[in-house]
Amino acid sequence: MTALVLSGISASKGIGIGRARVIVAGSPEVPEYLLEGDQIGPEIERYRQAVAFARTELADVAQRVRGQLATELREFIDAHLLMLEDDMLAEGPLEYIRSRSCNAEWALKQTRDGLIAAFTAMDDEYLRSRVDDVDHVVARIQSALAQRKDRDHLGEDRLDDAVVVADDLSPSEVADLAERGVRALITETGGALSHCSILCRALGMPYIAGIRQASEMINEGMLLIVDADRGITLIDPDGERLGRYRDRQQEQQRRHQRLEALRGEAAVTSDGTPIRLWANGESEKEVDLAISYGAVGIGLYRTEFLFMGRAEPPEEDEQYEHFRAALEHLEGRPLTLRTLDVGADKQAPLGQDPNEPNPALGLRGIRLSLRFPHLLKTQLRAVLRAHQHGPIRLLLPMLSRVSEIRAARELLAQCAEELELDASDIPIGGMIEVPAAALLVDQFLRHLDFLSIGTNDLIQYTLAIDRTNQALGSLHDPLHPAVLKLIARVIECGDAQGKSVSLCGEMAGEPRYTGLLLALGLRDFSMHPRVLLEVKEVLRSADITELGKLRQSLLQAEEAEQLEALLPLS
Ligand code: PEP
Ligand code: MG
Numbered sequence: 001m002t003a004l005v006l007s008g009i010s011a012s013k014g015i016g017i018g019r020a021r022v023i024v025a026g027s028p029e030v031p032e033y034l035l036e037g038d039q040i041g042p043e044i045e046r047y048r049q050a051v052a053f054a055r056t057e058l059a060d061v062a063q064r065v066r067g068q069l070a071t072e073l074r075e076f077i078d079a080h081l082l083m084l085e086d087d088m089l090a091e092g093p094l095e096y097i098r099s100r101s102c103n104a105e106w107a108l109k110q111t112r113d114g115l116i117a118a119f120t121a122m123d124d125e126y127l128r129s130r131v132d133d134v135d136h137v138v139a140r141i142q143s144a145l146a147q148r149k150d151r152d153h154l155g156e157d158r159l160d161d162a163v164v165v166a167d168d169l170s171p172s173e174v175a176d177l178a179e180r181g182v183r184a185l186i187t188e189t190g191g192a193l194s195h196c197s198i199l200c201r202a203l204g205m206p207y208i209a210g211i212r213q214a215s216e217m218i219n220e221g222m223l224l225i226v227d228a229d230r231g232i233t234l235i236d237p238d239g240e241r242l243g244r245y246r247d248r249q250q251e252q253q254r255r256h257q258r259l260e261a262l263r264g265e266a267a268v269t270s271d272g273t274p275i276r277l278w279a280n281g282e283s284e285k286e287v288d289l290a291i292s293y294g295a296v297g298i299g300l301y302r303t304e305f306l307f308m309g310r311a312e313p314p315e316e317d318e319q320y321e322h323f324r325a326a327l328e329h330l331e332g333r334p335l336t337l338r339t340l341d342v343g344a345d346k347q348a349p350l351g352q353d354p355n356e357p358n359p360a361l362g363l364r365g366i367r368l369s370l371r372f373p374h375l376l377k378t379q380l381r382a383v384l385r386a387h388q389h390g391p392i393r394l395l396l397p398m399l400s401r402v403s404e405i406r407a408a409r410e411l412l413a414q415c416a417e418e419l420e421l422d423a424s425d426i427p428i429g430g431m432i433e434v435p436a437a438a439l440l441v442d443q444f445l446r447h448l449d450f451l452s453i454g455t456n457d458l459i460q461y462t463l464a465i466d467r468t469n470q471a472l473g474s475l476h477d478p479l480h481p482a483v484l485k486l487i488a489r490v491i492e493c494g495d496a497q498g499k500s501v502s503l504c505g506e507m508a509g510e511p512r513y514t515g516l517l518l519a520l521g522l523r524d525f526s527m528h529p530r531v532l533l534e535v536k537e538v539l540r541s542a543d544i545t546e547l548g549k550l551r552q553s554l555l556q557a558e559e560a561e562q563l564e565a566l567l568p569l570s
């Protein structure tokens with residue numbers, strides 16, 4: 001017997017097996033009616049109370065959830081609380097009630113539709129996905145207006161062995177379901193970048209988003225296999241399939257336990273060479289995660305995320321507080337702060353032309369910071385002040401000429417003088433992301449204290465492959481011989497001048513490339529904290545001496561396929 005298979009977007013990997021619990025609520029009708037003059041005041045008050053109630057309800061969720069889950073959830077609850085406090089939702093509907101004499105539910109719907117239209121029109125995929133957040137917060141206020149409790153239909157029972165099938169889920173609902181033992185989630189809407197997906201990944205909860213007809217095809221109680229590794233759900237599978245999936249699930253659990261046991265182990269190759277494993281991160285939460293996975297520090301902190309999704313750039317004080325908090329969480333471990341890398345796929349309105357014809361080749365990274373030096377100065381002042389609380393390393397993105405390093409150094413010296421602070425113990429590093437930087441690395445190194453290879457962009461610019469163009473995905477190839485030559489060259493030149501070279505692109509966190517990068521001489525890797533143990537597992541069984549012997553042959557390969565004959569890459 002073959003099972004019915006539904007496919008969707010793999011939003012959080014893993015396999016979950018259980019009985020369906022279908023909680024599709026559908027959107028309730030929003031009532032619309034006109035008010036008499038003397039009803040306007042009380043309606044405004046009713047709306048205000050609903051917002052206050054929504055706030056209390058969210059705070060309650062935060063209270064109910066404990067431990068690791070609470071840390072993961074805090075960021076989302078905070079974001080939703082902020083939205084509830086923001087004028088656009090706290091005050092916007094009041095304007096509608098006053099000017100149109102309409103009821104609060106309708107006023108909220110009008111405000112919501114306006115906001116969604118604005119968000120949907122944005123170019124940035126991440127910001128577009130914030131539409132979900134607006135909807136979750138609006139749904140919470142609508143429920144409060146209707147005096148419905150938070151997802152009443154979920155009940156209070158344990159949901160062990162259940163797979164929840166929903167139209168949509170908010171992060172707080174995900175946290176609640178995880179606490180109650182749910183095995184996997186399926187939603188009809190959503191995508192890989194939604195907050196729900198981010199939270200599921202952080203919790204290790206298998207999740208498939210975007211199975212549009214899930215609630216029509218799946219009935220309460222049906223047996224489901226959620227294979228979120230492949231983005232498919234099997235309905236009522238036969239015994240043989242079920243057996244195979246249970247074996248796979250057990251294998252994954254064993255692997256998980258094996259990796260967990262490595263947390264306290266040293267990152268040393270089998271022949272005794274220590275390797276430094278750094279983490280990439282851009283929030284306090286990721287800093288905590290990095291430490292819990294044993295990272296030596298943060299190897300890449302993308303500060304541009306502080307600038308995105310807002311109309312005005314953050315002031316010096318806000319940046320200072322943010323960096324200081326990260327340093328405090330790091331407890332003495334180094335924080336590698338990359339200066340603003342806005343542009344191309346990461347947009348923020350900072351005065352550049354929003355209709356730049358070719359943004360990946362445009363005003364991005366250090367070029368933008370030097371075109372608008374007040375932006376960089378504000379950031380450097382915040383860095384200098386934060387450095388009083390812990391070790392910062394400064395990293396310059398998208399370098400393509402030595403003069404950019406000089407200019408950034410001059411601005412740092414100016415800021416240090418203005419603040420009467422010492423900048424001399426802040427190491428300055430450069431991202432190697434443009435072939436020009438890789439070719440001129442010897443000259444660059446005279447002015448830099450360390451290097452970090454950004455392979456995401458280095459591959460893009462070396463191979464002329466737009467990294468955001470999904471149709472070209474397989475051509476964005478880390479194994480291209482030209483890319484490997486540049487990486488090897490940068491490491492070699494860094495070693496020759498006694499300066500450390502790390503690699504912080506996605507490639508560093510792919511365990512199948514760990515042996516290859518060790519063979520090319522890499523000793524500092526920076527990656528998402530969650531993949532750190534997998535990389536550690538590979539390097540602990542690697543023999544550096546043997547790998548080193550492959551270096552020359554690896555660099556002679558004409559095609560990526562030839563590499564596989566020298567060392568396993570899958
Ligand atoms: C890179 O280009 O490899 C990199 C780490 O920077 P980002 O992905 O932020 O462009
Ligand atoms: Mg980059």
